[in-house]
Amino acid sequence: MEKNLKRLATMQRMEVKGLELFYSKGYSNTSVDDILKELSLSKGAFYYHYESKEDFFIQIIQNLLVRKVYSMLIEPIEGHENPLQLITNCFDEALECAVHNEMDYGFLLSNFLNEFNGRNARIMAPLNDILKVWEVNLVSAIQRGKFNGFVDRHVDSEGAAVYLMSSFIGIRTLMVESSPSARKYRFMAQLRQYFKSIEASHTSV
Template sequence: MEKKMKRMATMHRLQVTGLELFYQQGYYNTSIDDILGKLSLSKGAFYYHFQSKDDFFISIIQNLVVQKVYGTLVQPIEGKEDPFTAIAQCFEVSLETAEHNELDRGFVLSNFMAEFKGKNPEIMEYFKDVLKVWEVNLISSLQKGKSDGYVDRHVDSSAVATYLISSYIGIRALMVEGNCRTLRYKYMMQLRHYFKMLANKETA
């Protein structure tokens, strides 16, 4: 049991450090030696746990990226009565967190998707699956909002979900180089205005 725990702890350290460096420097600009050097581990330790760099990165997606996206953007709106309030609060918390992160380089999922597009179809499929989970969650929340009287019944939930994902990715990219606080304020103000336009006028 102790040996298994140590093995799991080493894998987790590798994954956490790997994600940190891949996010900051890019996957193709980061070598396994960069990660091992930061942790003072040998190549033998790495290849004991992972077959290759790609295998290692897939484990990071499955264990850390999925958890990050789910915990930040999916779980906060699951089962909430008013989807517009829940989504707005969820986005604002996420954007405020990014605003105060000095090492922020943008939205982790979209960054990696941009880097891997056209280069590694297998890994791209993992990212598309994560994105799909987020999209389905938004659509489900909006559809539930229609049934509960918060969302106008004529609203195209799929189109709104696409817009929300696109706009969130866009504002996260702008915040990397711009005035984070002002951008967040303007974005959230317009997002709430947009939601008012989609609300069920009979119950609003």
């Protein structure tokens, strides 16, 4: 049973390093050799564990990317408090994390989305799955908010979710190059403004 422990260990090493390089240089600008070189491994090792580069990347998505997005954007908004507050805190933390990361290349998920959008259906499938989970989670958070009297009942939950996802993806793109901190601050202020407009009206309480 412990025999495939080594197997999983090297696979983990390859996938972690792979994600790191794919993120920083892009998928097609990162060669299999690039990854192997940094790990002092050989082609033989790689193609013993994976059928192809594409297959390898799909494994990375399902093993690593899913969890990252989950812990960064989904788990933090699962709670019974005001969902608008949860989302605000969640976005704030995620953006703050990006600000402090001096080697920031944007939002992991959306970078890959952009690279494969309309170009590679096999890779897009698991990426879209992640997107869907995120969306569903946002929708249910907002609906919870309606039920608990935090969010105006007339608000379209799906619409708000799409709007939130859009703005997050976009701000992460805009934060990479110029004045990330300032842009984060401005973004968060407008997000609160938007939230104010969809929260349950105070007069009706």
